[in-house]
Amino acid sequence: MTTHSATLREQIEEMIAVGELKPGQHLDETELATRFGVSRTPIRETLIQLSSMGLVVIRPRRGAIVAELGPQQLVEMFEVMSELEATCGRLAARRMTPAEQQALLAAHQACQQALEAQEPDAYYYKNEVFHEAIYAGSHNQFLIEQTRALYRRLRPYRRLQLRVRNRLTNSYSEHDGVVKAILDGDGELAAQLLREHVMIQGQRFSDLMASLPQLAA
Missing domain, CATH: 1.10.10.10 (Winged helix-like DNA-binding domain superfamily/Winged helix DNA-binding domain)
Known part of the structure; x- marks a missing residue:
């Protein structure tokens, strides 16, 4: 190419x-x-x-x-996304090098600055770097490629999610738990927290559905 x-x-x-x-x-x-x-x-x-x-x-x-995604497709894709991210987190907790841990902390810090500035779009781009640091830390190339491909497919919807009320603050505090688990080498906790962080169900699904017309407006 x-x-x-x-x-x-x-x-x-x-x-x-x-x-x-x-x-x-x-x-x-x-x-x-x-x-x-x-x-x-x-x-x-x-x-x-x-x-x-x-x-x-x-x-x-x-x-x-x-491409348009229907509600059922969205739920299914986010379900798979949450499992892929969980696997990346579990492996990253075991395999991240000190330099990669520093890159994760720097990405986390950048998210905090965007949150404090209350800039959802800036946060969205910093959030991508944060998740990318976790993928890289898994040291599994095939997993990284699959996770990235689905992340790209869901980008418009993940971006929209961050515009939902209080989502930025919640997203950042969820990141905080993930970072601590990875740095502590606790793979199971990192996986569980990332799964919950990415999964859309219940209230979060309703909020996303309610904001979808913004994407199509």
Whole structure:
């Protein structure tokens, strides 16, 4: 993959993550080509890549749309996501190097600053770095790839979740417990806390469902 097409993919992926391109929205190749100053060929290739990641659905003779997730699909994906994160946490507690532990602490600190500034979007990006530090600490490449792929698929929804009332504060305090468990080498506790941190059920599911129209608005 050329650097240019990777950049293009990242830019369109980001537009989907932040809700600039909304679930169900038709993706016009000509419009995107004009927007990015490229021909339609790299746009088409990028949409195929995004479709293999599950972010875009290509329909025969009707073009591409941004993928939509129904409530049932969302619950199932978050259920798997929470187990993948739990496994990363369990392994990270056993395998993280001192340098990786420092990177985790630095990411945790950055989340605290974004929380204090009450900036959900800044927190969202710092939160990604925090979770990525845990994945890296698992030292299991296959697990890292699978977890990242699902994380990317759920990005728009994870981002939306952080806008729900009090979620930033709760998210940060949950991170705090995870960091302590990992630094203490307590894999089981780290796994349990990450599972609860990522899982959406009960009130959190209702809150996410209530805020979904914001994503599509």
